[in-house]
Amino acid sequence: MRKEYSLGGETVHAIQGISFEVPVGDYISIMGPSGSGKSTLLNILGCLDRPTSGSYLLSGDDVRQMSDDQLAETRATRIGFVFQSYNLLPALSVVENIEVPLYYSGKISAARRTRCLELAEMVGLSDRLAHRPAQLSGGQQQRVAIARSLVNDPRFILADEPTGNLDSTTTGEILDLMQQLNSEGRTIIVVTHESEVAERTKRSIVLRDGKIMDDKRHM
């Protein structure tokens, strides 16, 4: 798979031919220094972007061939996002934030609403449902974001430096939560540069200059 950008008249080869497979139920970390193509890879994996050449098969569907609407639909129904900066909507309450992906997957219903409450409970925020994101700590916000990523019941969760803004205690809590999700059978890919996060995953891929440097499985 390759990805090229045209930036200020120069072509940037962000990803220069990488290839890997992720089996269902795997828990992978992607590491690498900045500029190594991590973010680009993540955007492609998250169906926010398409590879320039090569192919990205998501459960057998070629993402490169998808239209903009199909990409959006894939993001809505098959992928859960967790971001470094949480990316909650500041005007909405905790429950409403968790509900947002339901609007776009078209699955909103009373049963799904109940699921939002269950998810809030699962991430330990059932007593803060009406709070705004600004009233929560970083760890709590990230837990809201995790609950939000699960609301459409995706098989595949993408986390971009989920613990980058958190202290070590909350980092541990978030990692526990992700491990729990993985043990429920969800495939998880985490982009990180913290080795302690990478160590908790089952497999680490290290990128450098748009190429895979290392791909090792932990025990």
Next chain:
Amino acid sequence: MATWFRTIRLSIKSLLLHPLRSSLTVLGIFIGVCSVIWLLALGEGIGTAAQEQIASLGAQNIIVRTIKPSSDEFEDGGYGLTRADYVRLITTIPTIDEALPIREVGREFRNQTRYFEGRLVGCSPEYATVTRLDLDRGRFLTGVDLKQERNLCVLAAESAQRLFPFENPLGESIMVGRNFYTVVGVLKPRAPSAGIGGSFAAEDYSLDVYIPITTMWRRDGDMEIVTKPGTFQRDLFELSQITLRVDDRENVLATADVIRDTISADHTMRDFGMTVPLELLQQAHTTRLMFILFLGLIAAISLVVGGIGIMNIMLATVTERTREIGIRRALGAKRRDIVRQFVVESVVLSVVGGLFGILGGVFCRPLSVAIRGELYRQFPKMMNDLPELIRTVEPILVSWSVPLAFAISVGVGVVFGVYPAMRAAQLDPIEALRHE
């Protein structure tokens, strides 16, 4: 359906995050919609008032009136419509149902020590119906009065008030020049009608005294001598006006042409003028349409300004909420979901403005009365200089202006909301997510 409902709720929520900004935007649309309704109502009011004045002349009537020619055109021979004209008209034109000869002169009326200057009108019994005079007390003139050339008179409301402020005028006598006339009837007040013979001054009936025209001919003759300090004026004319009623509305315009030809044949001077109310009505109709179009244009401009306000705000909002757009896109929002969200937001703004505008528009009548009252108090001089029509105009709410205004406000929201919404949807989700 549920999606729309949710989107609307969401947009109201976002708009309430910036209450001042949103309400100022709403104000722009409010003013636009309000002015649509107000200006249409004012146009309708002025148009209706003008049409009523013309219609009060009677759409089936044709009015021929004596006009005094310029002094170098005539010497002592007299001028104007003659009894011969009158006879020729009723005998030669079959489409004329009725013709009323009328002669009006200025006179001083007296009842003992009370007096006023008014208009003495020699006329026939049909005058009352043709000019729509309503009786308050007593009776109007009759055919017998005319035949016997009786010394009777009927007073207009104001005239009766001047001469008999406290007593019942019926049966009393008033003095006109050297003659006495017995009062047999008093009329109700009547609104002025549109001017005749091309003049814009409305014809006022309030200071009239009506007598049989035959009596006037016998007692007064055709000579009018007006002497005032320093002037001496002599006028010789037989009739001041002939009001003709045509048998059918269809024939009015054709008959008018025939009448013009018939009279012109015998008049070398330009000493008569014709008024065809039907023609005036048609003209007034065109004028009114143009008026409404013109006012509508002004209102449309203010709506466009309001719309630009919406667009401005929405563009600012899109820039401000780039990150939100990115988050929503990452969570699976399609381009059209984003377009819908922002269009709905701008439509909500414009509809709220529109609803307030309609509310303000519906109350335009009492509001305009209040405003006019206030203007009278503040600038009485300026107000009194304004034309009668503008001073007294009553706005009439045009029923279709309310749905129109509403539709326009929704339209403005959509039209001016689409561009910012498209801009929002075109944002690259990755770029938008990175936006701070």
